Amino acid sequence: MKFFQPNAQPAQPQKNKGFAKFALLPLLMASSMMATTAQAQTLCVFDLSGTSGDYFAFMKDYALAAQKWSVMIDLKAYNKEEQAIHDYKLGKCDAVSATSFSTREFNKFTGSINAVGAIPSNTVARNLLLLLGHPKLAPDMVENGHEAIGAIPIGSAYLTIKDRNVNDLIKIEGKRVGVLASDPVQRRMITQVGGEPVLMQVDTAILKVQDPTVDIVPLPSYSFDAFELYRALGNKGGIARFPISFMTMNVIAHQNAFPKTFGAQSRAWFAAQSPRLMKKIQYYDDKVPARYWFDIPADNQVAYFQLIRKMRLEFVQNQTYHPKMMHLLKRLRCQQNPQEPECKTRDE
Numbered sequence: 001m002k003f004f005q006p007n008a009q010p011a012q013p014q015k016n017k018g019f020a021k022f023a024l025l026p027l028l029m030a031s032s033m034m035a036t037t038a039q040a041q042t043l044c045v046f047d048l049s050g051t052s053g054d055y056f057a058f059m060k061d062y063a064l065a066a067q068k069w070s071v072m073i074d075l076k077a078y079n080k081e082e083q084a085i086h087d088y089k090l091g092k093c094d095a096v097s098a099t100s101f102s103t104r105e106f107n108k109f110t111g112s113i114n115a116v117g118a119i120p121s122n123t124v125a126r127n128l129l130l131l132l133g134h135p136k137l138a139p140d141m142v143e144n145g146h147e148a149i150g151a152i153p154i155g156s157a158y159l160t161i162k163d164r165n166v167n168d169l170i171k172i173e174g175k176r177v178g179v180l181a182s183d184p185v186q187r188r189m190i191t192q193v194g195g196e197p198v199l200m201q202v203d204t205a206i207l208k209v210q211d212p213t214v215d216i217v218p219l220p221s222y223s224f225d226a227f228e229l230y231r232a233l234g235n236k237g238g239i240a241r242f243p244i245s246f247m248t249m250n251v252i253a254h255q256n257a258f259p260k261t262f263g264a265q266s267r268a269w270f271a272a273q274s275p276r277l278m279k280k281i282q283y284y285d286d287k288v289p290a291r292y293w294f295d296i297p298a299d300n301q302v303a304y305f306q307l308i309r310k311m312r313l314e315f316v317q318n319q320t321y322h323p324k325m326m327h328l329l330k331r332l333r334c335q336q337n338p339q340e341p342e343c344k345t346r347d348e
Helices: 013-037 054-067 081-089 122-131 135-141 184-192 202-210 229-233 262-287 298-317 323-336
Strands: 041-046 073-078 095-099 146-161 176-180 196-200 216-220 238-240 245-254
Touching (some): 041 054, 054 146, 054 262, 073 081, 081 095, 122 146, 135 146, 135 262, 176 202, 184 298
Parallel strands (some): 176 196, 176 216
Antiparallel strands (some): 095 245, 146 238
16 A cells, blocks of 8 residues: 555656556647648649749749648649649649640630630730639539649730731741640641641740741740840841730649648639739730830731631630630620620620
């Protein structure tokens, strides 16, 4: 009965060893659960400049925002888009950020944002990006286990021409035009007007601009400084003030790799960033020196619009473009310019 002896020493730790283990068990379980919850998901980010690029920097902000939704994201930079897409398909990436052209195979709805001539102004682009966060569009964001969880604007692709005398469809005949290998629409369009498509990747576009045998390359305005276009354009070249398509970086995720609420939270966050991001796009447009811009003659613009509209309808019919996105974009165009002839039609 020594435990009750007045002079007994305090019980030694070993006497409570079993109880201590039992008492610590909930803490150990909680710690294990926290570690599992905090395990980061890999987001592979395509950025030509790698970790020093603007898009990678923006995705750092996104990763911080995701922490508030109890999702940890580990960013991995790629300066080759094909590799980023390849790793996403292999499951090495839980999500990927790449151009809408390359991510169309995962989600046709957001992959149709870049439809030729569908977004003629930055205003229409901004309004669309705001809408992408709306819950009513959530069903269109999921396709075959892939979920579109955000879109980042790159800007309109303009025809960068090394000889600005090539300012109508007839003069494009026989010219070599850079087109993205991942976008069959560009290839078809150039072939339609008698041009010669020259296949390129997003990350090899700069090489096509520098190639003296390539006459025309569609590029966003931010590339003017980034690619030093003034060197390739010289005194004869210019940029046609006629948006061919609006480019975005789309963020696509393996749906089962994230919590059920994550996609909606993510899209809402990207939509909220769109006004400031579109201001940046306008800044790049305005930064191109005025002497490089030129306008396609008004009578030739009619022919361009007709061709572009024909291409959109064709590629809705062959299921390249998503019909609901085409309808949505038409509504946004007609909200801005209700007098346009297309607004009286029921197609698209």
